[in-house]
Amino acid sequence: xxxxxxxxxxxxxxxxxxxxxxxxxxxxxxxxxxxxxxxxxxxxxxxxxxxxxxxxxxxxxxxxxxxxxxxxxxxxxxxxxxxxxxxxxxxxxxxxxxxxxxxxxxxxxxxxxxxxxxxxxxxxxxxxxxxxxxxxxxxxxxxxxxxxxxxxxxxxxxxxxxxxxxxxxxxxxxxxxxxxxxxxxxxxxxxxxxxxxxxxxxxxxxxxxxxxxxxxxxxxxxxxxxxxxxxxxxxxxxxxxxxxxxxxxxxxxxxxxxxxxxxxxxxxxxxxxxxxxxxxxxxxxxxxxxxxxxxxxxxxxxxxxxxxxxxxxxxxxxxxxxxxxxxxxxxxxxxxxxxxxxxxxxxxxxxxxx
Amino acid sequence: xxxxxxxxxxxxxxxxxxxxxxxxxxxxxxxxxxxxxxxxxxxxxxxxxxxxxxxxxxxxxxxxxxxxxxxxxxxxxxxxxxxxxxxxxxxxxxxxxxxxxxxxxxxxxxxxxxxxxxxxxxxxxxxxxxxxxxxxxxxxxxxxxxxxxxxxxxxxxxxxxxxxxxxxxxxxxxxxxxxxxxxxxxxxxxxxxxxxxxxxxxxxxxxxxxxxxxxxxxxxxxxxxxxxxxxxxxxxxxxxxxxxxxxxxxx
Amino acid sequence: xxxxxxxxxxxxxxxxxxxxxxxxxxxxxxxxxxxxxxxxxxxxxxxxxxxxxxxxxxxxxxxxxxxxxxxxxxxxxxxxxxxxxxxxxxxxxxxxxxxxxxxxxxxxxxxxxxxxxxxxxxxxxxxxxxxxxxxxxxxxxxxxxxxxxxxxxxxxxxxxxxxxxxxxxxxxxxxxxxxxxxxxxxxxxxxxxxxxxxxxxxxxxxxxxxxxxxxxxxxxxxxxxxxxxxxxxxxxxxxxxxxxxxxxxxxxxxxxxxxxxxxxxxxxxxxxxxxxxxx
Numbered sequence: 105x106x107x108x109x110x111x112x113x114x115x116x117x118x119x120x121x122x123x124x125x126x127x128x129x130x131x132x133x134x135x136x137x138x139x140x141x142x143x144x145x146x147x148x149x150x151x152x153x154x155x156x157x158x159x160x161x162x163x164x165x166x167x168x169x170x171x172x173x174x175x176x177x178x179x180x181x182x183x184x185x186x187x188x189x190x191x192x193x194x195x196x197x198x199x200x201x202x203x204x205x206x207x208x209x210x211x212x213x214x215x216x217x218x219x220x221x222x223x224x225x226x227x228x229x230x231x232x233x234x235x236x237x238x239x240x241x242x243x244x245x246x247x248x249x250x251x252x253x254x255x256x257x258x259x260x261x262x263x264x265x266x267x268x269x270x271x272x273x274x275x276x277x278x279x280x281x282x283x284x285x286x287x288x289x290x291x292x293x294x295x296x297x298x299x300x301x302x303x304x305x306x307x308x309x310x311x312x313x314x315x316x317x318x319x320x321x322x323x324x325x326x327x328x329x330x331x332x333x334x335x336x337x338x339x340x341x342x343x344x345x346x347x348x349x350x351x352x353x354x355x356x357x358x359x360x361x362x363x364x365x366x367x368x369x370x371x372x373x374x375x376x377x378x379x380x381x382x383x384x385x386x387x388x389x390x391x392x393x394x395x396x397x398x399x400x401x402x403x404x405x406x407x408x409x410x411x412x413x414x415x416x417x418x419x420x421x422x423x424x425x426x427x428x429x430x431x432x433x434x435x436x437x438x439x440x441x442x443x444x445x446x447x448x449x450x451x452x453x454x455x456x457x458x
Numbered sequence: 459x460x461x462x463x464x465x466x467x468x469x470x471x472x473x474x475x476x477x478x479x480x481x482x483x484x485x486x487x488x489x490x491x492x493x494x495x496x497x498x499x500x501x502x503x504x505x506x507x508x509x510x511x512x513x514x515x516x517x518x519x520x521x522x523x524x525x526x527x528x529x530x531x532x533x534x535x536x537x538x539x540x541x542x543x544x545x546x547x548x549x550x551x552x553x554x555x556x557x558x559x560x561x562x563x564x565x566x567x568x569x570x571x572x573x574x575x576x577x578x579x580x581x582x583x584x585x586x587x588x589x590x591x592x593x594x595x596x597x598x599x600x601x602x603x604x605x606x607x608x609x610x611x612x613x614x615x616x617x618x619x620x621x622x623x624x625x626x627x628x629x630x631x632x633x634x635x636x637x638x639x640x641x642x643x644x645x646x647x648x649x650x651x652x653x654x655x656x657x658x659x660x661x662x663x664x665x666x667x668x669x670x671x672x673x674x675x676x677x678x679x680x681x682x683x684x685x686x687x688x689x690x691x692x693x694x695x696x697x698x699x700x701x702x703x704x705x706x707x708x709x
Numbered sequence: 710x711x712x713x714x715x716x717x718x719x720x721x722x723x724x725x726x727x728x729x730x731x732x733x734x735x736x737x738x739x740x741x742x743x744x745x746x747x748x749x750x751x752x753x754x755x756x757x758x759x760x761x762x763x764x765x766x767x768x769x770x771x772x773x774x775x776x777x778x779x780x781x782x783x784x785x786x787x788x789x790x791x792x793x794x795x796x797x798x799x800x801x802x803x804x805x806x807x808x809x810x811x812x813x814x815x816x817x818x819x820x821x822x823x824x825x826x827x828x829x830x831x832x833x834x835x836x837x838x839x840x841x842x843x844x845x846x847x848x849x850x851x852x853x854x855x856x857x858x859x860x861x862x863x864x865x866x867x868x869x870x871x872x873x874x875x876x877x878x879x880x881x882x883x884x885x886x887x888x889x890x891x892x893x894x895x896x897x898x899x900x901x902x903x904x905x906x907x908x909x910x911x912x913x914x915x916x917x918x919x920x921x922x923x924x925x926x927x928x929x930x931x932x933x934x935x936x937x938x939x940x941x942x943x944x945x946x947x948x949x950x951x952x953x954x955x956x957x958x959x960x961x962x963x964x965x966x967x968x969x970x971x972x973x974x975x976x977x978x979x980x981x982x983x984x985x986x987x988x
Contacts, residue, residue, distance in 0.1 A: 146631030170629045179627040183721045186764035193721055193764065220713065226971060227956040228717035236713055248843040300808050331987060345674045346667070347643035348619060352626040359960030362721075362953060363615055366606055366765045368488040373765045375721075379627060382960060384619045385669045390789040390951045391769065396964075396986060400671060406963075414966030435622070435634055435643040436678040611799070612766050613792040 111185055116283045117290065118306060119299045121271065123278040132157040132296050133175065133204050139205040140175065142168055152205070163271075163278065165429055166249045171355035172212050173219055176235045179352075183231070183375045188366060193375075198230070200237035207244045211254040211425040213266045215355030216241075218423050222358055222415065240288055243267035244280075248313045251428025253441050256317035257324075261428060262308035268292065272308045279304050315441050318448045321422060328378065328413040330454055331447045332405070340443055341401035343436045344383070350430035350440075351381025356423045359387075382406050408443060462510035462609055465497035466540075467514030467530055469523050470550055470578065474595040475541035476515055485602060490611045509534045512610050514587075515596075517543040517550040519578040533584040536608055539581045539591045541596040542696050546665050548594055550578035551698035580699060589614055594696055596665035597649040617648035618668050621660050625651035633659045639684055639692060644675045665697045672701065720956045723762045723807025724749075725813045729782060730802050734735075734868050737789045738833065739798055740774070744782045745808065751783045753796040754815030755841035756947055756975040760955045761785065761793065762807035763800075769793040770952035770972070773811065774836040776843035786836035786868065794893060812955040816945060817974050818843050823916045826853040829930050831902050831922025834878055835868050835936060837947055837974075838921045843877075849881060856883040856909065860902030860922075904928065906933040913939045917977075927988040931978070944978035 117285050121129065133139045138154060141161040145151040150165040152172055165355040170179070186193035223232040243264055265272040268289035281302065284290045293299065319327065351357045366373040380387065383403050388396040411424040422442070431439040431455040468476055482489065496509065512534035518527055531537055542548035553561045554577040562570035581587050589608070591601045607614040621642035633640045633654050641662035642654060653660050679689035694701055730742040745751060753773050762768040763777045769791065775784035789798050800806065812934055826845055845852050857876060861867050876884040885905045887898035898905065902922070918939060920930050934944060950962035952970040962969035965984045981987040
């Protein structure tokens with residue numbers, strides 16, 4: 105594991121990029137391989153897309169609608185194609201393809217690391233892991249908006265391990281200090297060749313997060329040991345409409361549903377999986393009709409426990425990366441940070457009583 | 459194996475769902491390959507005694523409709539409610555929010571006694587409905603799915619998640635964020651989020667998801683700047699029967 | 710970053726298998742005998758399940774009702790309750806279906822050895838338990854008493870009548886049955902399954918109890934067992950959830966932090982007490 109701490113940061117090679125060299129660098133990458141980067145989507149939204157023209161890449165963006173997981177766990181994915189009459193099937197061929205993800209926020213890569221854990225654990229899944237191979241990530245700094253809270257879940261602005269290069273914006277004119285994080289990054293810089301190394305060693309610019317969890321992230325799982333029966337779940341459930349947006353857009357959620365569909369020729373068909381979510385009404389329903397998490401308070405609790413307790417107990421890491429998507433896109437304006445802070449209040453009150 | 463006998467019947471509705479079926483230019487001939495269509499007023503006029511699958515369009519809103527639907531049910535192995543009028547009463551059910559007498563007078567004036575009318579009811583309020591195709595007009599992909607499934611002898615999938623799910627799968631920009639009124643978060647999916655995908659807001663034409671948090675939905679719409687009245691009015695447009703339990707059936 | 714270099718495989722490919730025999734047990738339940746291709750063994754433990762798939766009709770988790778001690782084939786008892794199981798009921802000997810598995814954790818048989826074994830089965834819960842019942846019968850000398858309690862709603866729903874006749878005949882098996890709603894011909898016990906527990910004379914410290922039934926049943930059976938002072942450590946339950954993928958990924962079967970398809974469906978009761986959503 106290549107863990108880059110702040111003291112190590114200073115030892116990293118650094119290069120100065122301006123707007124023009126950044127654009128040229130993207131074009132250079134595109135000649136080598138497929139490049140995926142943030143682009144405009146609709147009027148005021150963003151999405152990660154395969155780059156066709158380097159000018160389409162947007163470097164200043166708060167977050168994309170879907171997280172990066174869509175490239176490794178597609179929203180809709182055929183698992184196999186079958187022949188109904190012959191009872192035979194072909195599995196979907198997935199190939200590992202070289203690709204570079206450019207302009208990725210650090211929490212986004214942390215989300216991928218969490219998913220790597222989930223898909224490797226127990227039964228390593230080839231669909232995800234094969235797509236995930238041969239991916240390189242080039243990071244970029246961002247200005248936290250009122251929804252980001254990555255720092256509160258242990259992902260400060262200078263956490264850059266896992267990237268090969270990291271672009272830290274140092275001026276309003278789109279000038280960047282580029283940190284070479286690993287040898288792959290150095291190779292890219294060397295073969296690009298158009299930029300100069302900077303000798304004076306800078307640090308990655310610190311960022312101010314407006315959105316904050318009240319307790320240190322190390323203590324959040326401990327809070328979750330004591331708030332299972334909290335009234336907070338009921339309060340949130342009064343406002344939640346169970347639309348599932350928080351699950352679907354979550355960078356670390358990976359639950360899915362599988363459905364078969366038959367072609368109109370009544371012979372061919374496909375087995376397909378879809379992103380699914382534990383906030384949806386029928387998620388925990390069994391064939392007999394029993395629904396094991398019928399109520400919205402139970403479902404909200406399950407969602408949060410999956411982020412801060414259930415998987416964390418095994419992986420040792422929080423499975424929330426503070427991207428703020430669940431809150432930004434919640435039609436009922438439910439904020440995950442508010443939920444956590446209310447739970448912390450509840451926990452603190454309990455501790456005082458004891 | 460003989461082909462299943464399929465029939466289509468229309469009750470109170472605009473017949474838009476029926477016409478919509480003829481619009482499947484790519485699939486229509488293949489669909490016809492799979493079945494014998496024995497009753498379809500818009501396209502032919504044969505009649506049969508018994509049906510393997512009967513598709514019902516429109517709500518039940520007159521005394522004669524009640525008798526007719528009982529008769530069809532007796533002669534059908536599988537009965538499918540087609541489109542929102544048949545599934546929930548649909549737009550027709552708006553009249554249920556007003557006194558029946560007033561409604562009749564508005565429509566027929568002094569001749570109202572010639573046209574007996576009852577509150578618009580879903581087919582399922584009168585007879586057992588086996589499956590549903592929701593939407594106004596009915597959702598094409600769902601219709602194809604149900605049709606194919608039944609002909610192949612399988613239970614169709616029943617979608618009971620929000621339109622948001624399908625909207626997020628397509629990574630659409632959220633129309634609520636664009637300041638539009640959208641009922642997607644509380645409306646049943648299965649339509650592929652076709653309206654938001656095309657830049658329109660969801661008008662809730664497929665009815666609410668089951669186990670809906672009604673108060674939460676009103677609060678949600680208030681947060682986006684819509685009044686309670688506006689919110690309720692829009693929510694009831696296609697779902698008056700489902701969302702307003704106070705409505706008297708009038709019989 | 711951590712290596713992605715792990716041994717990975719396609720987890721979702723079913724093995725096309727053949728139905729050797731179909732037997733109607735009740736109006737809604739059929740028993741299927743299934744053979745994997747090339748006479749492969751399923752190598753299951755009592756209590757495990759497989760994912761059965763029919764193309765176009767999807768997949769469903771079904772518990773294995775035969776003991777691994779018997780024949781290279783295996784058996785599933787299936788209630789008609791959904792898209793897949795409806796279709797399965799139409800299939801005949803010679804037809805194919807897809808199998809993935811076996812999945813999950815079976816009964817911890819080592820802990821059962823040398824003990825008195827008490828089975829509590831409600832309704833279709835007898836199917837997964839039969840795998841273990843047959844196992845303990847086949848290795849009869851490894852266990853002391855075998856007591857089977859079985860309850861159904863009505864006499865028409867009684868599964869495995871042939872096996873039940875044999876169990877009744879054997880002097881080394883104690884078999885008790887009850888129905889909630891008797892018909893005119895019924896001469897046996899009437900009442901819910903918990904009515905069979907109080908009259909039992911048990912060496913509670915040395916009795917291992919396995920309970921399988923509908924979700925509503927567990928709470929009441931546990932209460933009755935506690936009334937008998939059976940220690941919690943001696944109780945095992947098999948829980949029903951929507952085990953969609955069987956490999957610990959899809960999330961549908963999760964009870965709190967536990968994937969039923971991985972840790973379950975058989976749970977040691979003390980573990981169930983840690984899982985708030987379990988029963």
